[in-house]
Amino acid sequence: MAMNRRQFSALAAGTLLTGVSNAADPLPGQTKNTKFAVNVEMWWSKEKEFTKRLENAAALGFKAVEFWPWRNKNIPAVIETCKKHDISITQFTAWGFTPGLNDPKNHSKFLEEIEASCETAKKLDCKMMTVVGGNDIKDVSQEKMHENIIEGLKKAAPIAEKHGIMLILEPMNIKVDHKGHCLYGSVPATKIIRAVNSPKVKLNWDLYHMYITEGNLLENLKKGLDCVGYLQIADHPGRNEPGIGEIKFAELLKGVKELGYKDYIGLELKPKKSELEAALAVQKADNW
Numbered sequence: 001m002a003m004n005r006r007q008f009s010a011l012a013a014g015t016l017l018t019g020v021s022n023a024a025d026p027l028p029g030q031t032k033n034t035k036f037a038v039n040v041e042m043w044w045s046k047e048k049e050f051t052k053r054l055e056n057a058a059a060l061g062f063k064a065v066e067f068w069p070w071r072n073k074n075i076p077a078v079i080e081t082c083k084k085h086d087i088s089i090t091q092f093t094a095w096g097f098t099p100g101l102n103d104p105k106n107h108s109k110f111l112e113e114i115e116a117s118c119e120t121a122k123k124l125d126c127k128m129m130t131v132v133g134g135n136d137i138k139d140v141s142q143e144k145m146h147e148n149i150i151e152g153l154k155k156a157a158p159i160a161e162k163h164g165i166m167l168i169l170e171p172m173n174i175k176v177d178h179k180g181h182c183l184y185g186s187v188p189a190t191k192i193i194r195a196v197n198s199p200k201v202k203l204n205w206d207l208y209h210m211y212i213t214e215g216n217l218l219e220n221l222k223k224g225l226d227c228v229g230y231l232q233i234a235d236h237p238g239r240n241e242p243g244i245g246e247i248k249f250a251e252l253l254k255g256v257k258e259l260g261y262k263d264y265i266g267l268e269l270k271p272k273k274s275e276l277e278a279a280l281a282v283q284k285a286d287n288w
Helices: 005-011 050-059 075-085 104-123 142-163 186-196 207-213 217-223 249-258 275-285
Strands: 036-039 064-069 088-095 128-132 166-170 201-206 228-232 265-267
Touching: 050 064, 050 075, 075 088, 075 104, 088 104, 104 128, 104 142, 128 228, 142 166, 142 186, 142 201, 166 186, 166 228, 186 201, 186 217, 201 207, 207 217, 207 228, 217 249, 249 275
Parallel strands: 036 064, 036 265, 064 088, 088 128, 128 166, 166 201, 201 228, 228 265
Antiparallel strands: none
16 A cells, blocks of 8 residues: 555644654555554544544554454444455454353353354454453352363354354453453463364464463463464553563564464554554564
């Protein structure tokens, strides 16, 4: 997507860093080594018109986006906007925190929603959907809740396989963002995926959550690489763009690629300054 300096300045009105680019420079979303998908729930969060967020992502040079629930979206408008701006959707959320997948009484509804979400994913030409395990259930052990998640995912696996859509289970962190969530860390998460044993049930391995939960990012990723369907990043503390916190993103992104992961990485982060500056920070972190 060609953009001259005047257009670039117009795009960033209100958030512009004066003189960040000239017409010969790549756009901020055009990164050197890694493919990134912008989370358009956290980027441009004040923009009420959802399709405008997609347009903003495209204008910055990004080729892919991700988002959370689909049921509150105008799906035909999303499809039209993505087609117009040559944007792909890497993944969206098919099943959130509540009702919990970790409770068998919710499994019938879960399966119905996975079926409907797979149909939507195909319309969007999207190959992955995030599912969430759920929050702690009073007087139910973590082991039992994890067994219930396995049971639910085993039931959903044939649906995902039928449609050719991958379900990606996301472990959270309970220290900062999701206190009371039942699934955190790579060890229990990989145990669940290996127990389900389906090529269409993997993990949404958010490196931000993993950093807070256990650290040792690359070594743990290597151990669980067979379970990975998708990666996400954000810096810590703050859940912002690279360079705001303490994670060494150049080393991390290089290590991820050396491990063999070459798919999109989701930018599920809150721009601390402007979206333009956040995109430039991502571009800088990927210049190794």
